[in-house]
Amino acid sequence: MADVTVIARPATEGTRQAxxxxxxxxxxxxxxxxxxxxxxxxxxxxxSEAGFVRAPSGMAYALVFVGRxxxxxxxxxxxxxxxxxxxxxxxxxxDKDLWAILGWMIGGVGAPWSVEDLQATGRLYxxxxxx
Amino acid sequence: xxxxxxESVEGFHDKWPFAPxxxxxxxxxxxxxxxxxxDPVLLLHGNPTWGFxxxxxxxxxxxxxxRVLVPDMIGFGLSEKPAREQAHSLDGHIANLxxxxxxxxxxxxxxxxxxxxxxxxxxxxxxNPERVRALxxxxxxxxxxxxxxxxxxxxxxxxxxxxxxxxxxLGRHNVLARRGVYLSVVGRDKFRREAQPVYExxxxxxxxxxxxxxxxxxxxxxxxxxxxxxFAWLEAELAKSRLPTLIIWGREDEVFDAATFAERFKRLLPxxxxxxxxxxxxxxxxxxxxxxxxxxxTFLDRLDRRGSA
Numbered sequence: 001m002a003d004v005t006v007i008a009r010p011a012t013e014g015t016r017q018a019x020x021x022x023x024x025x026x027x028x029x030x031x032x033x034x035x036x037x038x039x040x041x042x043x044x045x046x047x048s049e050a051g052f053v054r055a056p057s058g059m060a061y062a063l064v065f066v067g068r069x070x071x072x073x074x075x076x077x078x079x080x081x082x083x084x085x086x087x088x089x090x091x092x093x094x095d096k097d098l099w100a101i102l103g104w105m106i107g108g109v110g111a112p113w114s115v116e117d118l119q120a121t122g123r124l125y126x127x128x129x130x131x
Numbered sequence: 132x133x134x135x136x137x138e139s140v141e142g143f144h145d146k147w148p149f150a151p152x153x154x155x156x157x158x159x160x161x162x163x164x165x166x167x168x169x170d171p172v173l174l175l176h177g178n179p180t181w182g183f184x185x186x187x188x189x190x191x192x193x194x195x196x197x198r199v200l201v202p203d204m205i206g207f208g209l210s211e212k213p214a215r216e217q218a219h220s221l222d223g224h225i226a227n228l229x230x231x232x233x234x235x236x237x238x239x240x241x242x243x244x245x246x247x248x249x250x251x252x253x254x255x256x257x258x259n260p261e262r263v264r265a266l267x268x269x270x271x272x273x274x275x276x277x278x279x280x281x282x283x284x285x286x287x288x289x290x291x292x293x294x295x296x297x298x299x300x301l302g303r304h305n306v307l308a309r310r311g312v313y314l315s316v317v318g319r320d321k322f323r324r325e326a327q328p329v330y331e332x333x334x335x336x337x338x339x340x341x342x343x344x345x346x347x348x349x350x351x352x353x354x355x356x357x358x359x360x361x362f363a364w365l366e367a368e369l370a371k372s373r374l375p376t377l378i379i380w381g382r383e384d385e386v387f388d389a390a391t392f393a394e395r396f397k398r399l400l401p402x403x404x405x406x407x408x409x410x411x412x413x414x415x416x417x418x419x420x421x422x423x424x425x426x427x428x429t430f431l432d433r434l435d436r437r438g439s440a
Contacts, residue, residue, distance in 0.1 A: 019293060021298055021299060021302075022298060023294050023295045023297075023298055024215060025216050025219065025294065025348065026294045026295070027294075028292075028293070028294055028348050029289075029293060029294060031295065032294040032295075033294075047427035077294075077295070077296070079411070095303065098299055098303075099299070101295075102295060102296055105295060106290075106293075106296075107286070112285060113285065113290070113293070113306060114285070117285050117286040117287075117290045118290055118296065120286050120287070121286060121287040121290045121291055121296075121300070124287050124305035124310075125287075125291075125300060125304065125309075125310045126306075126310060127300065127304055127306070129206070
């Protein structure tokens with residue numbers, strides 16, 4: 001899987017944030033929440049700032065974390081592609097980028113979760129990005 | 132929206148000629164089929180199907196002199212599909228079913244359960260036993276331990292519905308309706324030709340597929356699971372139940388294998404009739420609809436004779 005890197009907030013003039021994936025329950029397996037807390041320093045940053053990554057296509061994505069009363073933060077996350085303000089998304093590009101972001105996440109969560117299992121699951125269900 | 136996408140499936144109305152009915156339960160719009168006359172039989176589907184799963188079961192059951200009701204779970208089929216994960220809970224779905232039955236004032240009900248139709252239908256039956264005459268179970272479970280070893284595995288089950296992975300695979304790519312059901316039937320060519328386009332069309336957009344990754348997350352994997360207490364209650368209530376019960380299972384079912392699951396139902400409900408084995412994997416109605424209808428009708432005929440004796 002191609003690399004995904006954490007980046008500082010990119011320049012956003014002339015862009016829009018296009019919602020491409022939503023997760024309402026990021027702590028369903030708590031190690032996933034812990035990965036995002038660790039990666040984006042969320043215990044300190046809280047809701048003040050989104051997390052940003054650059055995906056293999058070169059496009060930047062914003063990870064907007066969502067809080068819910070009575071639950072550890074974050075409870076959810078919304079993934080936005082940062083794209084030209086008035087241009088439509090290239091869905092195939094976004095799909096490949098999201099697959100790479102998932103691989104980056106699983107790799108960061110660590111054992112027993114594995115990128116190999118993710119790839120095998122993608123192939124079982126014939127996901128184009130899984131090859 | 133879903134109606135429009137289903138209309139675009141060639142021959143849909145030939146396969147699904149039943150008139151739609153709607154009620155509002157817990158604020159949600161629920162679709163159901165209501166065919167025939169006689170003692171009511173409630174056919175309950177699970178994930179990711181809808182009433183269409185029972186298309187070959189409905190006509191013979193109606194012909195046998197029963198009123199057949201087939202609701203689509205809120206979140207599937209022609210029922211409303213909430214857009215937030217928090218809209219769904221096992222208790223909420225049991226309450227949805229209870230709302231339907233009370234609005235229609237159904238009595239002497241036979242509750243036929245498959246997949247998540249099991250925990251919801253049996254949950255309804257155990258909390259409303261005065262309305263229930265009999266039960267039938269197929270490829271489902273009703274106890275708090277993980278339903279199958281399959282559900283504890285990282286590949287493919289837990290990875291498939293992991294955070295963000297679930298919304299991607301099951302939401303963006305609809306893999307359960309597109310591939311999962313296909314892998315869990317015996318007659319795959321026939322399924323691909325006749326049924327798969329309908330299941331896909333019933334979940335046309337990513338947000339309409341929410342429940343396909345929410346239900347897997349409600350399967351208890353350990354003592355901290357959200358539904359642990361409800362499943363423990365369900366198992367305890369079933370163990371006390373003397374409701375006539377029919378067990379039907381797919382011979383080729385690899386996920387809810389008969390040796391583990393049908394036999395556990397038999398131990399839980401030793402008076403149950405069966406297990407009766409038919410051709411089928413998890414979605415056994417796709418392979419053996421008329422046979423399943425015949426088994427249910429025969430079982431109910433026997434109850435009728437016993438009742439009139």
